[in-house]
Amino acid sequence: MAPSRWPSRPVEQWQGTRDSLQLYTQVVGKVVLAHTPIVNHWWNSTLHITSRGLTSSLVPHPSGNAFQFDFDFWASRLRITTTSGDERAVALTARPVADFYEELMTSLDALGVSTEIWPMPVEIPDAVPFPRDREHVTYDAGDARR
Numbered sequence: 110m111a112p113s114r115w116p117s118r119p120v121e122q123w124q125g126t127r128d129s130l131q132l133y134t135q136v137v138g139k140v141v142l143a144h145t146p147i148v149n150h151w152w153n154s155t156l157h158i159t160s161r162g163l164t165s166s167l168v169p170h171p172s173g174n175a176f177q178f179d180f181d182f183w184a185s186r187l188r189i190t191t192t193s194g195d196e197r198a199v200a201l202t203a204r205p206v207a208d209f210y211e212e213l214m215t216s217l218d219a220l221g222v223s224t225e226i227w228p229m230p231v232e233i234p235d236a237v238p239f240p241r242d243r244e245h246v247t248y249d250a251g252d253a254r255r
Contacts, residue, residue: 118255125247132206132230132245133187136213137165137178139226144168156180162253167192170222182253187213195220201253206242 120127138154145153145168156163162180169175179188180201187199197216199209210228217224230236237244 116255118252123249123252123255125245126249126252129206129209129245129248130253131233132239132242133201133209134163134180135230136206136210136226136228136239137180137187139228140213140217140224141165141168141178143224143226144170168222170224172221174221176217176220176222182250185250185253189213189216189220191220191222193221201248201250203246203248206245207240210239210242 134156138156141154142151145166147153154165156165156178159179161184162182164180165178167175167177174191174193176189176191179190181188182201185201187201188196189199190196197220199212199216214224228239230239230242
């Protein structure tokens with residue numbers, strides 16, 4: 110059997126970062142869902158693997174200014190770019206999910222692509238709405254890269 114090209118990373122070694130990152134990606138996914146036509150199994154909100162992390166597809170916006178999300182795990186940031194050339198970055202760092210959510214929504218407003226979402230995580234036991242989640246605060250850049 111050939112050795113795996115993916116590193117072994119038992120969940121207990123990075124569970125805090127994994128949980129925060131899952132919530133960060135849910136916020137982004139809900140923004141994508143708000144502006145894209147529904148496709149079977151929510152494929153319209155899928156994030157795709159890149160050489161540096163994850164990316165959304167180009168997201169249309171009623172303003173006419175489409176945008177894209179790029180999770181860059183090497184630079185520890187979520188980059189939001191628009192088709193008009195504007196850009197904002199949200200740091201991927203150890204902090205409450207509520208703070209990440211607030212900064213992301215403020216960045217979307219500043220870029221002219223404001224978006225309202227249902228701020229409740231899904232398929233997570235005992236979920237806390239993003240704006241009130243001060244429990245998930247762990248983010249280790251090395252763990253996210255691995």
